[in-house]
Amino acid sequence: MNEDQVKGVGEKVKGKINEGIGKVTNDPVQEAKGDAQQVEGEARKNVGDAKEDLKDATDDTAKP
Template identity: 60%
Template sequence: MNKDQVKGTVEKGKGDANETVGRATGNTKQEVKGDIQRAAGQARKNLGDIKEAANKPR
């Protein structure tokens, strides 16, 4: 697991938390922020997955 995979997973978790809190409190701004944060985390994790696959010996 490389650093992009780890950081992406952490960012995705923070986004999930923000989205949940935003939904629970009725704060749409925080909910949207969490959704964006989660998507960014998933994108970074995907980048890490690609890097990991590229570095694997065949």
């Protein structure tokens, strides 16, 4: 797991928390902030996944 994957998952968790707080407090702005954080976190995780896949692919081609 690389840094982007970890930070992406962390951002998704923060987003879930903010979304939940927004729902409980009936605050649509807080809820939207949480949704946006989840999207951002998923995007960052996907970047990390792509980096990891590329690294794995280059490691496989470097082996005899």
